[in-house]
Amino acid sequence: MSFKRFNRVGVIFFLFLSLSLVSFSSEKNDSFQIGEIKVAPGESKSGNLSVPEKNGISSFIPVTIINGSKKGKVLALVAGVHGYEYPPVLALYRMKKMIDPQTLSGTIIMVHIANIPAFQKRIIYYNPFDWKNLNRVFPGNPEGTLCQRIAYVLTEEVIKKCDFLIDLHCGDGNEALIPYTYWMASGDEETNEISKKMVLAFGIKYIIIDKTRTKDITDSKYLGNTAVLHSKPAITTESGYLGKTDEVSIVRNIKGILGVMKLFRMIEGDPDLVSDPVWIDHYQVVYSEHDGLFYPQTTMGYYVTQGQKVGYITDYFGNIREELRAPFSGIVLYVINTPPISKGEPLFEVGSVKEK
Numbered sequence: 001m002s003f004k005r006f007n008r009v010g011v012i013f014f015l016f017l018s019l020s021l022v023s024f025s026s027e028k029n030d031s032f033q034i035g036e037i038k039v040a041p042g043e044s045k046s047g048n049l050s051v052p053e054k055n056g057i058s059s060f061i062p063v064t065i066i067n068g069s070k071k072g073k074v075l076a077l078v079a080g081v082h083g084y085e086y087p088p089v090l091a092l093y094r095m096k097k098m099i100d101p102q103t104l105s106g107t108i109i110m111v112h113i114a115n116i117p118a119f120q121k122r123i124i125y126y127n128p129f130d131w132k133n134l135n136r137v138f139p140g141n142p143e144g145t146l147c148q149r150i151a152y153v154l155t156e157e158v159i160k161k162c163d164f165l166i167d168l169h170c171g172d173g174n175e176a177l178i179p180y181t182y183w184m185a186s187g188d189e190e191t192n193e194i195s196k197k198m199v200l201a202f203g204i205k206y207i208i209i210d211k212t213r214t215k216d217i218t219d220s221k222y223l224g225n226t227a228v229l230h231s232k233p234a235i236t237t238e239s240g241y242l243g244k245t246d247e248v249s250i251v252r253n254i255k256g257i258l259g260v261m262k263l264f265r266m267i268e269g270d271p272d273l274v275s276d277p278v279w280i281d282h283y284q285v286v287y288s289e290h291d292g293l294f295y296p297q298t299t300m301g302y303y304v305t306q307g308q309k310v311g312y313i314t315d316y317f318g319n320i321r322e323e324l325r326a327p328f329s330g331i332v333l334y335v336i337n338t339p340p341i342s343k344g345e346p347l348f349e350v351g352s353v354k355e356k
C-alpha cells in the first residue's frame with residue numbers, strides 16, 4: 001500500500017470514527033438496568049450487584065447508575081479491582097455527586113469498589129478468600145473461586161452492557177508509581193482506534209502501547225482486555241501511589257473521566273487531548289526470585305540505563321540475595337517502596353520511549 005493511499009484511507013477512517021463518536025442527541029433516553037438495579041431516564045440509583053455464594057462465601061459489588069435524560073453512549077467506570085488503590089475509588093464518589101442525570105447524554109455505570117473483600121481487609125493485589133489477583137482471572141467463572149465469580153459478574157453485568165470502559169487503577173499500597181495509562185491494542189482496528197482516543201482524552205502524558213495482552217476471549221485475564229475483546233473500547237489508567245489518598249491523584253482521575261465523557265459527547269465541551277504524549281512501546285515488569293526484603297535504589301519516574309542497579313533483596317537475616325538491574329534503558333514506571341517481597345511478585349516496571 002502506497003503512503004498516499006494509506007493516507008487517504010486513514011483520513012476516511014478518521015472521519016468515520018469522528019462521526020461515529022458524535023452521539024449528541026435530544027432524543028429521550030430509555031430506562032437502564034443491570035442486575036436488580038433499574039433506573040429511569042434522568043435518574044440515578046445505587047445498589048449492589050450480588051456475587052453468588054459458594055461454600056458459604058458470597059460478596060457484592062456496590063454500583064451507581066447515572067442514567068441521562070438524553071440518549072447516548074454507556075460508559076463503565078470501574079474502581080477498586082485492587083482493594084488498596086484509593087484515589088479512583090474516592091474520585092468516583094465525588095463524581096457521583098457532580099454528574100447531573102438531567103443534563104447527561106447516555107449512561108454512566110460506576111463500579112465503586114469491584115473487590116470489596118480486599119478493600120475491607122486492606123489487602124494489596126489479592127482477594128483474601130482465594131488469594132487470586134482479580135485482574136488476572138477474567139472473564140471469570142460462575143462456579144469458580146470468589147475472585148472468578150466477581151470477574152464473571154463484572155463481565156456479564158458491566159462489560160457486556162456498556163459501550164466503553166475505563167478500568168481505574170493506581171500504584172497499590174506498596175507501589176511508588178508515576179501516572180500512566182495503558183492503550184491495549186488487542187482488539188479490532190476500530191476498537192483500538194477509539195481506545196487510543198480515550199487515552200488521549202484521559203489526559204495522562206505517559207501512555208503504554210500494550211500489544212502483549214492475550215486475544216483469547218476465554219482467558220482474557222484483565223478487565224480492560226476483556227472489554228476490548230468484546231469490541232468495547234477500553235483503557236486502563238494508573239493515577240495514585242503507595243496507598244495514599246492525595247488530592248492531585250484524585251483530581252487527575254476526575255479530569256480524565258470528564259475528558260472521556262466529553263469525547264463521547266456525554267457532557268458538553270471538548271476534551272483536552274494530550275498534546276505531547278510520551279508513547280512507551282516496550283515495557284517490562286521485573287519479578288522477584290526470592291522471599292525477603294526489597295531495598296529500592298531508584299525512584300519512580302527516574303530514567304535508568306541498561307544494567308543500572310535498581311535495588312537489592314536481602315533474606316530475613318539481612319544478607320543480600322539478589323541485585324536487581326534495569327533490563328534496558330527507560331523510565332521507572334513504578335518501583336516497590338515497602339520492604340516485604342515474595343518470590344514471583346513484581347519489583348519494578350521499566351518502559352522505553354518510542355522513537356519517532
Ligand SMILES: [Zn+2]
Nearest residue numbers: 082085169170
Ligand atoms: Zn491495580
